Amino acid sequence: MYVCICKGITEQDIKNSVVEGAASVRDLYRELALGSQCGKCVSFAQQVLGNELAKCAFYDAAAVA
Ligand code: FES
Numbered sequence: 001m002y003v004c005i006c007k008g009i010t011e012q013d014i015k016n017s018v019v020e021g022a023a024s025v026r027d028l029y030r031e032l033a034l035g036s037q038c039g040k041c042v043s044f045a046q047q048v049l050g051n052e053l054a055k056c057a058f059y060d061a062a063a064v065a
Helices: 011-019 025-032 042-064
Strands: 002-004
Touching: 002 011, 002 042, 011 025, 011 042, 025 042
Parallel strands: none
Antiparallel strands: none
């Protein structure tokens, strides 16, 4: 599913960026130029990013336990 229509960025692109270390919308802006045109995608991108970071925290915690 597309998150940013202007730049053609999908949820998978955001997931890949999180795996590579992105932890904020600012990181997504730097790496993918997400939100650099109309900015309407930023709110949804924050949700997607938050979900992915929560998954990473869960898997990190499970790996330690
Ligand atoms: S939809 Fe992302 S900048 Fe326009």
